[in-house]
Amino acid sequence: MTTQSNLEAVANEAKAWRQHIHQHPELLFDLPQTAALVADKLKEFGCDEVVSGIAKSGVVAVIKGANGPGKTLGLRCDMDALPMSEQTNLPYASKIPNMMHACGHDGHTAMLLATAKCLASQRDFAGTVVLIFQPAEEGGGGARVMIEEGLFERFGIDEVYGMHNEPGLAVGSFATRSGPFMAGGDRFIVTIDGKGGHAASPHLSHDPIVVAAHMITALQSVASRFTDPFDPVVLSTTFIEGGNDRALNVIPASAKIGGTIRTMRPDVREAVERRFREIVTTSAKLFEAEAQIDWRPGYPVVVNDPEKTKVAIAVATDVAGNSAVNTNYAQSMGSEDFAYMLQQRPGAIVLVGNGDSANLHHPAYNFNDDAIIHGVKYWLSLVDRQLGQGVRARDGSARE
Numbered sequence: 001m002t003t004q005s006n007l008e009a010v011a012n013e014a015k016a017w018r019q020h021i022h023q024h025p026e027l028l029f030d031l032p033q034t035a036a037l038v039a040d041k042l043k044e045f046g047c048d049e050v051v052s053g054i055a056k057s058g059v060v061a062v063i064k065g066a067n068g069p070g071k072t073l074g075l076r077c078d079m080d081a082l083p084m085s086e087q088t089n090l091p092y093a094s095k096i097p098n099m100m101h102a103c104g105h106d107g108h109t110a111m112l113l114a115t116a117k118c119l120a121s122q123r124d125f126a127g128t129v130v131l132i133f134q135p136a137e138e139g140g141g142g143a144r145v146m147i148e149e150g151l152f153e154r155f156g157i158d159e160v161y162g163m164h165n166e167p168g169l170a171v172g173s174f175a176t177r178s179g180p181f182m183a184g185g186d187r188f189i190v191t192i193d194g195k196g197g198h199a200a201s202p203h204l205s206h207d208p209i210v211v212a213a214h215m216i217t218a219l220q221s222v223a224s225r226f227t228d229p230f231d232p233v234v235l236s237t238t239f240i241e242g243g244n245d246r247a248l249n250v251i252p253a254s255a256k257i258g259g260t261i262r263t264m265r266p267d268v269r270e271a272v273e274r275r276f277r278e279i280v281t282t283s284a285k286l287f288e289a290e291a292q293i294d295w296r297p298g299y300p301v302v303v304n305d306p307e308k309t310k311v312a313i314a315v316a317t318d319v320a321g322n323s324a325v326n327t328n329y330a331q332s333m334g335s336e337d338f339a340y341m342l343q344q345r346p347g348a349i350v351l352v353g354n355g356d357s358a359n360l361h362h363p364a365y366n367f368n369d370d371a372i373i374h375g376v377k378y379w380l381s382l383v384d385r386q387l388g389q390g391v392r393a394r395d396g397s398a399r400e
Contacts, residue, residue: 007118007373007376007377008373010117011114011372011373011376013117014110014111014113014114014372014376017041017109017110017113017114018107018110018367018372019106020037020092021034021079021101021106021109021110022090022092022094022106022366022367023092023093023094023095024094024095024096025081025082025094025096025099025100025106026079026081026096027081027082027083027099027138028080028135028136028139028140028142029055029057029135029140029142029145030056030057031057031079031080031135032057034079034080035052035057035058035059035133035135038059038079038109038113038133039052039059041113041116042059042113042116042131045116045117045120045121046120047061047062047063047120047131048062048063049061049062050062054151055135055136055142055145055146056145057079057135058132058133058142058145058146059133060130060131060133060151061116061130061131062128062129062130062131062155063116063119063120063123063129063131064123064128065125065126065127065129065387065388066123066124067123067124067125068126069126069127070125070128070387070388071127071128071158071386072127072129072130072155072156072157072158072159073128073129073130073158073161073383073387074130074132074155074158074159074160074161074341074345074347075115075130075131075132075160075161075379075382075383076132076134076143076161076162076338076341077108077111077131077132077133077134077163078109078134078135078137078138078142079105079108079109079134079135080105080135080136080138080140080142081094081099081100081101081105081138082099082100082101082102082103082138083098083099084098084100084361084363085097085100086102087363088363088364088365088366100363101367102360102361102362102363102365103137103138103361103365104164104354104360104365104367105137105138106367107165107367107368107369107371107372107375108163108164108375111163111371111372111375111376111379112131112133112379114372114376115131115376115379116131118376119380119383124388125383125384125387125388126387126388127386127387128156129383129387130155130157132146132151132160136337137336137337137338141337141340142337143337143339143340143341147340147341147344152345157345158345159308159345159346159347159386160342160344160345161308161348161349161350162336162338162341163349163350163352163375163379164336164349164352165351165352165353165367165368166351166353167354167359167365168357168359169351169352169354170353171353171355171368171370171371172320172324172353173320173324173326173352174320174324174325174326174350174353174374174378175325175327175329175350176309176312176313176326176329176348176350176351177304177309177327178304178305178310178348179303179306180265180301180303181302181303181329181331182301182302182336182339183232183234183262183263183264183331183332183333183335184264184266184269184298184299184300184301184339185261185298185334185335186260186269186273186295186297187258187259187260187261187296187298188258188260188261188276188293188294188296189239189256189257189258189294189296190215190257190258190280190291190292190294191254191255191256191291191294192208192215192255192256192284192289192290192291193208193254193289193290193292194206194207194208194211194251194252194253194255194289194290195253195289196250196251196252196254197250197251198249198250198251199249199250200249202251205251206287206289207251208242208251208253208254208255209243209252209255211283211284211286211287211289211291212240212256212257214283214286214287215257215279215280215283215284215291216237216240218283219237219276219279219280220235221279222235222272222276222279223235226271226275227271228268231263231264231268232262232264232333233261233262233263233264233268233272234260234261234262234333235259235260235261235262235272235276236259236260237257237258237259238258238260239256239257239258240256240257240258241256241257243255261273261276263301264301264331264333265301266300269300269301273295277293277295280293281293298335299335299336299337300339300343302335302338302339302342302349303343304342304347304348305342305346305347305348307346308347308348309348311348311382311385311386312348312350313325313327314385315381315382316350316378318381318385319374319378320374329351334360336349350378352371352374352375352378353371353374354368354371355368355370355371
């Protein structure tokens with residue numbers, strides 16, 4: 001039986017782990033200290049199997065229930081930080097220049113470690129829990145790499161669940177929605193090859209700056225005129241390069257533009273890419289230039305399985321009560337590589353409240369340690385609901 005006092009004690013331990021990880025951020029797949037801490041703790045807790053080195057620095061732990069065979073549940077967190085400078089003035093602020101945990105992955109890792117400790121000590125369920133500590137969520141597609149290295153087949157995972165903190169959502173609250181939840185995100189760089197020349201004789205050139213200007217304007221029509229206004233689409237040109245400020249009388253031979261595209265449905269994502277390519281190619285030809293497209297596919301759309309979303313909502317309600325669970329939370333144009341896992345197995349991701357904090361990816365952001373116990377309760381109740389009874393009840397006592 002995992003009592004409320006037990007949970008509070010474990011959550012307090014997890015707070016220390018979280019703050020240690022926060023002080024020592026690491027990026028993408030290069031997580032030697034974080035992965036070592038995670039693996040050491042999991043072995044200390046007595047997990048049946050601890051496997052390191054999946055996707056270079058990913059760690060997977062297996063905990064078997066004491067109540068016989070059953071299905072296998074995957075619980076996933078992310079571990080990597082961001083390449084940015086921290087501006088919090090916290091006593092446990094990052095010790096590494098230009099690196100910080102600005103998205104709360106330190107908190108996600110601590111919550112799942114605390115969950116592992118509780119599960120390994122109780123094991124009052126039937127089946128198996130696989131805890132997935134994933135690297136490289138922040139742009140590296142670590143989930144995809146773990147899948148390619150056989151994550152689901154090797155550990156026999158039947159369902160998979162994720163959790164992310166949400167600034168602005170009250171601590172102790174949860175939010176999710178069925179179906180498309182977080183956007184797919186793609187990036188692009190277009191190189192425009194024209195013909196350079198003297199600025200006083202533009203008719204002898206094929207000006208790539210003019211091409212870029214028309215192209216940027218035309219691309220805005222993708223969202224405004226070629227997609228359903230009820231289907232969220234964001235196309236942002238965030239980069240433009242061409243010419244030289246030391247030669248303002250020279251029309252350059254080439255220019256570049258770049259940016260990102262966010263979509264909420266897989267079919268819309270494909271349609272937007274097609275239209276993007278048509279506009280870029282046609283705009284260049286219109287001015288007798290050529291365009292080379294460097295298309296950089298990003299994370300897919302996060303699509304919560306409808307049935308597993310019902311499970312997640314029921315669990316969150318059991319933990320927090322009806323009034324503290326938003327079951328139709330607004331879709332986010334941010335991306336999450338948990339999308340790859342949801343393409344492979346049914347599951348859902350939920351948001352756990354981080355309170356009145358700075359936004360994600362802001363230099364003043366900090367994960368709220370008060371959220372730890374609520375995240376752990378969610379994970380334990382999820383195992384309880386899907387694999388058996390007795391792990392955790394709403395008031396901390398065992399279920400009958």
